[in-house]
Amino acid sequence: MRTPYFLIDKERIENNLTILRRVMDDTGCKILLAQKCFSCYGLYPLVSNYLAGATASGLFEARLCREEMQGAENHIFSPAYREEDMDEICKICDHIVFNSPRQLALFGQRARRAGLQIGLRINPECSTQEGHAIYDPCAAGSRLGTRLKDFEDSISHNPQLLSLIDGFHFHTLCEQNSDDLKTTLDAVVDKFGKYLGMMKWINFGGGHHITRDDYDIELLERCIVRMREDYSLQVYLEPGEAIALNAGELHATILEIQPMDEYGIRNVILDTSAACHMPDVIEMPYTPPLQNAEILSLNDYEKHSDESNIYRLGGPTCLSGDVIGLYRFDHQLQENEELVFEDMAIYSMVKTNTFNGMPLPDIYIKSSNNNELWKSFDYEDFKCRL
């Protein structure tokens, strides 16, 4: 197997799906795959054995669900739709969620005539994550979701809008536990509670880390049951990460180990790149877990300068910031050695790029100790995008 490559573990995906399915069975909620996180459609038939369907960020993802996940519910949300996409969206989607009353006024009747369920994304103005504004749709100045004031202004000018809405959608979490969901739901009820009785469903969005070991599923289920009992609402959840959490690896090879730098640390150049193959490492930022190695803080050079087996891993691109992280290994690294980054199924394959002409990693699917090549990329994949 030529590095770099992603290796997606079908069994681990299935373990995650089993946990999610249990939540559906316990509560009657419906769970959808957020495709933007994990679009490995070779496994969509497996996903649809467990979940109710998928959600899309736009027409292309909605098409992918329609083509590859037969019989599944197809949901779509976009901050703003393009007029020329509407006919096809109406043909292939079951639910459409609008971001604003204005979008609803523009396209709502058309979607209604086509028989779609119609939702409005609300902004409960309840931040539960600190210091992570790029992942917080409730941050000040957010363009995502309709605030109560704007909602009420709109329906007072145009009362018919309210009758177009079948459900509310909120998405405010990122890698969070159900205590933050409960806080958010309290805010939703507090602000929008008087409208909930007119709805058929409510969509809790994504960001629920349901398949993480310390996730409080019981509290999640209480939140779902509360909406069912108090307002007779069908509840939808649309996690991405929870489906593919800890279910994939990125394998890479050491190309070069440099002499010690002024901190006494060696740079290692890999055949994978943070900028091209795991951009969240730089965007979020975070340091990905690595097999047989311990993550160190990049800023703590001085602390480690007298230790051996500490390496700074980086990519072969032009970007000086193309650094994956600082790691302590249990052995001295060798050139040509293979390294394995973990938890690489989520927000990775969907975000790769070919900056610097970097080859895209191949994708393998592992099932019962058999690694099957699912996608292979070459020069043409680089060239055709330029």
Ligand SMILES: *Cc1c(COP(=O)(O)O)cnc(C)c1O
């Ligand atoms: C990103 C997103 C999701 C999925 O989020 P995860 O953090 O991957 O669970 C679901 N719904 C919406 C609207 C999103 O933007």
